[in-house]
Amino acid sequence: MKQPKPYMNPYLAGFILGLVLLATIYITGRGLGASGAVKSVVVEGVKDIAPNHYANTAFYQEYRADHGDQPLRSWLVFEVLGVLIGAFLSGVLSDRISLRLEKGPRTSNTTRIVAAIAGGALFGFGSQLGRGCTSGSALSGMAVMSFGGILTMLAIFGSAYMLAYFFRKLWLK
Amino acid sequence: MGPLVPDIIGSEFNLVIALLVGIGFGFALEQAGFSSTKKLVGLFYGYDFTVLKVFFTAGVTAMTGVLLFSHLGWLDLGLIYINPTFLWSALVGGGIMGAGFIIGGFCPGTSVCAAAVGKVDGMMFILGSILGIFAFTEGYPAFEQLYMAENWGALTAYDFLGISKELFGFYVAAVAIMAFFFTTLIENRINGRTTTFPKPVVRRNVIAGGLVFVLLALVAFTPSDKELIQKRIAEERRQQKCVFKEMPADKLAYELIHNYWEINLIDVRDTASYSAYHLPLAINIPLDSMMNREWKSYFTQTHKKNIFYADTDTTAKKACLLAKHLGKSDNYILRESTSEFRAMFFDLSVPEGHVTKQEQNIYRFRHEAAMQLTNLVKSLQHLNKPVKKEVRKIQGGCS
Incomplete structure (x- = not known):
C-alpha cells in the first residue's frame, strides 16, 4: 500500500474551512452542522419503525411541525452526505482510505x-x-x-x- | 445582499448548496487530519494541537468575513441564524459532549469524516450518537425543563460583554494568535522537539495574522455603507444644497383621485401615529426603518412617485433625502403636515359670510375630494395594501 500523504498545514486547512463556513453563512444565512443530521435519521427511523409512537409522542410531533413531514429532507442531511463525499475524496487524494x-x-x-x-x-x-x-x-x-x-x-x-x-x-x- | 436564501436562492436549490458546502466541509476536515482520532485527542494530552489550530483559524476567518461582509452591506446580520443561548442546557450539554469527546475520540462531524475513509471506530461513534440522540428524543419530557431553562434568546457575545462587535473580533483574533503560539511551544516540549523560528515561517504567519487585524481595523474605522449615506446627507444639509420637490395638498388630492396607481404615499411617522390616523391610501415606512431591505423596492423603482409626509416638515424632508440616497426613485414631500391635510379636507366647514368665488370653489373641490378619497379607500382596501414582505427567519444550528 502507498504511504498516506501528510496532512495539510493546520492553518491552511482552517482557513479553507473558514471560507467554506463563511460561504455557507453568506449563501444560506446559517452555519454548518452535523448532529442535526443524525437527529433527522433518528426521527425518520422512529417514524418508519413505530408510526403509532411517532404520531403519539409530543416531541416528534413538534419536530414535525418545525421540520416538515420528511425528516430526511433536511438541509443538514444533505450537508452531511456532502461531508461523506468530501472526506472520501480527500482520503482518496491523500491515499488514506483503508478499513481499520x-x-x-x-x-x-x-x-x-x-x-x-x-x-x-x-x-x-x-x-x-x-x-x-x-x-x-x-x-x-x-x-x-x-x-x-x-x-x-x-x-x-x-x-x-x-x-x-x-x-x-x-x-x- | 446576503443571505441569498430564501429570496434569491430557493429552498429546493438550497439542498444542492448543502451538498456542495458539505463536500467542502468534509474535504477540509479530512485534509486537516480530523478523520484520525489520535490527532483529535492529541489536543487534550498536549502532543498535537491541530484541532485548536484548525478550529480557531476557521472560526476567526469566518468571523472576520462575517464582520467584513456586514460592513460592506453584503450580509444582513439581522437575518442570519444566531445560535440562541439557553444557559444551563448549553453548559450541561457542552459538559456531556466533552466527556463524549475524550471517551469516544470524535465529535459528530469528524466521526462522519472518519467513517468516510474507512475507520471502524468512526462508524461506531456514529452508531453511538444515534443511540444518544434517540435517548434524548425518547426521554425528552424528563429533560425539557433543563433544555428550556434560562432562555436568553439570540444573544451575541459582544452584546453580552457590552462591547462593539469589531472589538470583540479583535479580542478573539488576539486570543487565537496567542493560543497558536503557546500551544506550539507546548506541543514541541511534549514531543521533545526544540522550538525554532525559521524566517519564512515567521514571515508567513505575521502576514497572515496581520491581515486579519488589518481587515478588522478596516471594518472598525471606515464608515459602513449606511453610515456613508448618513454622512452624505449630513453634508448636503450642512451646505444647504438640498432641493425638495414639494407637492401641495390639493395637488396630492387631485393626483390620488385621478392617478392613485402612480403614487406611493408614504407616511414616515412611527407605526402608532400611523395607526391612529393616516392620509388616504398612505402606507407606513417609519423613518428609522427606511434602510431596511424590505422597503428597498420602493426606493429603487421609477414607475411611481414617492410622496413623503409626516407631522413636521423636517421629518418629511429627512425621509425624502434618505430616499434620494437609497435609490433612484422620484421623490416628493407633501407641503402640508398630516394634521393640516386632515383639516383641509376632512374637517371642512362651510364657508360663511362674505365668500369669494375662489373660496367657494376651493371648498367645493376639497369637500368632493374628501368624499372621493373615502370612497377610493373603501374600494381599494384590499387592492392597495403593500405586499407584506415576510422577512423569514433562517433555521439553523443542529436542531
Whole structure:
C-alpha cells in the first residue's frame, strides 16, 4: 500500500474551512452542522419503525411541525452526505482510505469499540441539550459571535480537558 | 445582499448548496487530519494541537468575513441564524459532549469524516450518537425543563460583554494568535522537539495574522455603507444644497383621485401615529426603518412617485433625502403636515359670510375630494395594501 500523504498545514486547512463556513453563512444565512443530521435519521427511523409512537409522542410531533413531514429532507442531511463525499475524496487524494480501527497503544479492539459507542452516545445526547455539536454550536456559533455557541464551545473543551486525565489509558502509552 | 436564501436562492436549490458546502466541509476536515482520532485527542494530552489550530483559524476567518461582509452591506446580520443561548442546557450539554469527546475520540462531524475513509471506530461513534440522540428524543419530557431553562434568546457575545462587535473580533483574533503560539511551544516540549523560528515561517504567519487585524481595523474605522449615506446627507444639509420637490395638498388630492396607481404615499411617522390616523391610501415606512431591505423596492423603482409626509416638515424632508440616497426613485414631500391635510379636507366647514368665488370653489373641490378619497379607500382596501414582505427567519444550528 502507498504511504498516506501528510496532512495539510493546520492553518491552511482552517482557513479553507473558514471560507467554506463563511460561504455557507453568506449563501444560506446559517452555519454548518452535523448532529442535526443524525437527529433527522433518528426521527425518520422512529417514524418508519413505530408510526403509532411517532404520531403519539409530543416531541416528534413538534419536530414535525418545525421540520416538515420528511425528516430526511433536511438541509443538514444533505450537508452531511456532502461531508461523506468530501472526506472520501480527500482520503482518496491523500491515499488514506483503508478499513481499520484506530486506537490507543494500550487499548484492545473491544474497549475501543465500546468506548467509541459510549462516547458517541454521550456526544449525541449532549449535542441535543447543547442545541448543536462542535460544528453547529461551537464553530458556527463562534463565526456569528453567538454567546451560547461560544459558551458551548468552552464547555465542550473545558470538560474534555478536565476528564482527559481519567481516560488517559484509552489514548496514551 | 446576503443571505441569498430564501429570496434569491430557493429552498429546493438550497439542498444542492448543502451538498456542495458539505463536500467542502468534509474535504477540509479530512485534509486537516480530523478523520484520525489520535490527532483529535492529541489536543487534550498536549502532543498535537491541530484541532485548536484548525478550529480557531476557521472560526476567526469566518468571523472576520462575517464582520467584513456586514460592513460592506453584503450580509444582513439581522437575518442570519444566531445560535440562541439557553444557559444551563448549553453548559450541561457542552459538559456531556466533552466527556463524549475524550471517551469516544470524535465529535459528530469528524466521526462522519472518519467513517468516510474507512475507520471502524468512526462508524461506531456514529452508531453511538444515534443511540444518544434517540435517548434524548425518547426521554425528552424528563429533560425539557433543563433544555428550556434560562432562555436568553439570540444573544451575541459582544452584546453580552457590552462591547462593539469589531472589538470583540479583535479580542478573539488576539486570543487565537496567542493560543497558536503557546500551544506550539507546548506541543514541541511534549514531543521533545526544540522550538525554532525559521524566517519564512515567521514571515508567513505575521502576514497572515496581520491581515486579519488589518481587515478588522478596516471594518472598525471606515464608515459602513449606511453610515456613508448618513454622512452624505449630513453634508448636503450642512451646505444647504438640498432641493425638495414639494407637492401641495390639493395637488396630492387631485393626483390620488385621478392617478392613485402612480403614487406611493408614504407616511414616515412611527407605526402608532400611523395607526391612529393616516392620509388616504398612505402606507407606513417609519423613518428609522427606511434602510431596511424590505422597503428597498420602493426606493429603487421609477414607475411611481414617492410622496413623503409626516407631522413636521423636517421629518418629511429627512425621509425624502434618505430616499434620494437609497435609490433612484422620484421623490416628493407633501407641503402640508398630516394634521393640516386632515383639516383641509376632512374637517371642512362651510364657508360663511362674505365668500369669494375662489373660496367657494376651493371648498367645493376639497369637500368632493374628501368624499372621493373615502370612497377610493373603501374600494381599494384590499387592492392597495403593500405586499407584506415576510422577512423569514433562517433555521439553523443542529436542531
